[in-house]
Structure formats: structure tokens, C-alpha cells
Amino acid sequence: MMRNATPLKPRTRGPVAAAEITRWKKQRVAWVAGLEPTSLFHRLFDHVPGVHFFAKNKDGRLMFASRGLLDRYQMRDDSEIIGRTDFDLNPETMAQAYVDDDKRILSGKTPLVERIELWWDQQGMPDWFLVTKLAVHDKRGRVQGVMGVLRRPDEEERRLPVFQTVAQAVEMIRRDFARPLRLEDVAKSCGQSVRQLQRRFQSAFGMTPQEFLIRTRLLEATRLLERTALSAGEVATQCGFVDQSSFAQHFRKRIGVSPGSYRKRSA
Missing domain, CATH: 1.10.10.60 (Homeodomain-like)
Known part of the structure; x- marks a missing residue:
């Protein structure tokens, strides 16, 4: 057991000028624009146990899915899921519920945060997960899709x-x-x-x-x-x-x- 541990705190720094914040935001945009799309931050979810990530375009076509979701659908790699819709993957009653939620998000309504939904478990049975869905925006602020994470509730x-x-x-x-x-x-x-x-x-x-x-x-x-x-x-x-x-x-x-x-x- 660690004793006399000192909490980690950032070093004290004065207020940052608005111009500097703007400069760093521009650098961030340029940095992200230069990254390879298939190696973005979503790959982290391949290594987070029990948490799964997905992203769809505004037509409901899957663009990204973490390894855990591929395993649940018994798919070998990304090539088997890209471009598919919820109706390609799930019984229609489940798929329609997902699509209805997506439509509300795409229309600019309140995002879904930690809501309980039915998803497939690893035995192919419907089970519940906590699901969060947010809109994906382009550089002009227009909604271009939906991204989300799902996880099993903890004890x-x-x-x-x-x-x-x-x-x-x-x-x-x-x-x-x-x-x-x-x-x-x-x-x-x-x-x-x-x-x-x-x-x-x-x-x-x-x-x-x-x-x-x-x-x-x-x-x-x-x-x-x-x-x-x-x-x-x-x-x-x-x-x-x-x-x-x-x-x-x-x-x-x-x-x-x-x-x-x-x-x-x-x-």
C-alpha cells in the first residue's frame, strides 16, 4: 500500500490569452485533418474490456465498429461490417428501435446518455446494456451521423x-x-x-x-x-x-x- 502519496496536480500557470487558445484550436484541427481515418481514437475501444464503440453515417450505414462488436456478430474484421445497417445485423424489432433513436439524434434532438437498451449478448440472447449516442458533426457543424458506446452495467x-x-x-x-x-x-x-x-x-x-x-x-x-x-x-x-x-x-x-x-x- 502506498503511503504519503502526493496527489498529482498540474503546475500552476497563469491565464491563457484568447489568441493563444485560438491558435491551438487551429493546430488541433490541422492535426486531426492529417491523421489516417482508420487509426483514430476509436481504436482504443478495441482494448477496453466490456465497452464497445460504433459510428454510422447519416444514412445509418456503419463506418466503424470496435472489436467487441465484431465478435458479437461473429465477424472476422472491419470488412464484414462496414456499410451495413442495423437491419442487416439485427432482428427487425431491435433494428427499428435503434433507427428510431438515431433519427431523433440526427434531427438535432437531445442525445441519449446512459440509457438501457436491448442488445445481443455473446450467447445470441437479448440482454441490456447502457448506451450513449451522440451526433457526429462536420466542420460546418452539420450533423453527419451518429456515434455511440455501449457497456454492461457494473455491479x-x-x-x-x-x-x-x-x-x-x-x-x-x-x-x-x-x-x-x-x-x-x-x-x-x-x-x-x-x-x-x-x-x-x-x-x-x-x-x-x-x-x-x-x-x-x-x-x-x-x-x-x-x-x-x-x-x-x-x-x-x-x-x-x-x-x-x-x-x-x-x-x-x-x-x-x-x-x-x-x-x-x-x-
């Missing part, structure tokens, strides 16, 4: 009440989505009233627990439609929908096409 953050409540509900929904689930039972298992659970879910995910349950079921449904030969009725049953008609209605509303059309398009 201290997971002990916060909102995480404790929502985490327990999420795990219950993810585990039991194929069974009939009543919101009252989910809330009771978390020691919350239905109203409290809805409020905390809305705060964490920007959606109700009912909507989260439907999206979880639809995520599994898209996986089954893509990877199995099960009929739409069988998929509906395995994913917890009351019947094929209800399944088709929810699927079309959120995915935009029928289950049959989705299967043909994914083939």
Missing part, C-alpha cells in the same frame, strides 16, 4: 432499485415468455405494484413491460422462422401467443409483414 449500478426491479422482471419474462404471463404476477414477484413496475420499465427501456414481453416473443419468433421449418401456428404456440391470429397481428404491426412473408424474405 454497483445493478444494485440500484431501478435495475433490481427491472432486472428481475426482465429475467422472468426472458425465461417464461413462452408461458401465459400475467403482469400482476411479474410485478408481485418483484415486490412491486403493477403501476410501479410499469413506471420503472418505462424509465429503463422506454416501453411498457407488456410491450417488452411481446417484443421478446417476436424476437424468438423471427429466429424460429429464419432457422426452422415450423409452421406459423407452431411458432405462435412455442413463443407464447394465444393463437396464430394474435401472433400474425402482433407480427405484422411491429415487423411490417406477415410471418410467411418474413420467412420468404429471410430464406
Whole structure:
């Protein structure tokens, strides 16, 4: 253990003239302009455990992705992800949520800071991450894209009440989505009233627990439609929908096409 350690402080210096600050800012612009784009600061995220970086142009095409994101999508290198959109990489329900967020940022609205979102974990299951997204500007100040980082919440953050409540509900929904689930039972298992659970879910995910349950079921449904030969009725049953008609209605509303059309398009 270090003793008598002296805190590191910058050396005292007088006020800096405005002209000098302007000169250094110009030098910074010139310095950045001369750098190789593929070797910029984003490469640091390849070496920060548990933190991932991405950047997209204003058309939603990926320009950069850190090594951790490439690993999650089982990609060997940058050449496999550059130019792809969220819809090329994720189930449509997830992709649409990401794109909707990006549109708000591109339009100049408030950036997203440390919001909980669903992303894929390394086992290919949806899990939550803290996501921060900011606009990327050109030299004229115009928005040209979106950049962001995502990270798993640490142990201290997971002990916060909102995480404790929502985490327990999420795990219950993810585990039991194929069974009939009543919101009252989910809330009771978390020691919350239905109203409290809805409020905390809305705060964490920007959606109700009912909507989260439907999206979880639809995520599994898209996986089954893509990877199995099960009929739409069988998929509906395995994913917890009351019947094929209800399944088709929810699927079309959120995915935009029928289950049959989705299967043909994914083939």
C-alpha cells in the first residue's frame, strides 16, 4: 500500500490569452485533418474490456465498429461490417428501435446518455446494456451521423432499485415468455405494484413491460422462422401467443409483414 502519496496536480500557470487558445484550436484541427481515418481514437475501444464503440453515417450505414462488436456478430474484421445497417445485423424489432433513436439524434434532438437498451449478448440472447449516442458533426457543424458506446452495467449500478426491479422482471419474462404471463404476477414477484413496475420499465427501456414481453416473443419468433421449418401456428404456440391470429397481428404491426412473408424474405 502506498503511503504519503502526493496527489498529482498540474503546475500552476497563469491565464491563457484568447489568441493563444485560438491558435491551438487551429493546430488541433490541422492535426486531426492529417491523421489516417482508420487509426483514430476509436481504436482504443478495441482494448477496453466490456465497452464497445460504433459510428454510422447519416444514412445509418456503419463506418466503424470496435472489436467487441465484431465478435458479437461473429465477424472476422472491419470488412464484414462496414456499410451495413442495423437491419442487416439485427432482428427487425431491435433494428427499428435503434433507427428510431438515431433519427431523433440526427434531427438535432437531445442525445441519449446512459440509457438501457436491448442488445445481443455473446450467447445470441437479448440482454441490456447502457448506451450513449451522440451526433457526429462536420466542420460546418452539420450533423453527419451518429456515434455511440455501449457497456454492461457494473455491479454497483445493478444494485440500484431501478435495475433490481427491472432486472428481475426482465429475467422472468426472458425465461417464461413462452408461458401465459400475467403482469400482476411479474410485478408481485418483484415486490412491486403493477403501476410501479410499469413506471420503472418505462424509465429503463422506454416501453411498457407488456410491450417488452411481446417484443421478446417476436424476437424468438423471427429466429424460429429464419432457422426452422415450423409452421406459423407452431411458432405462435412455442413463443407464447394465444393463437396464430394474435401472433400474425402482433407480427405484422411491429415487423411490417406477415410471418410467411418474413420467412420468404429471410430464406
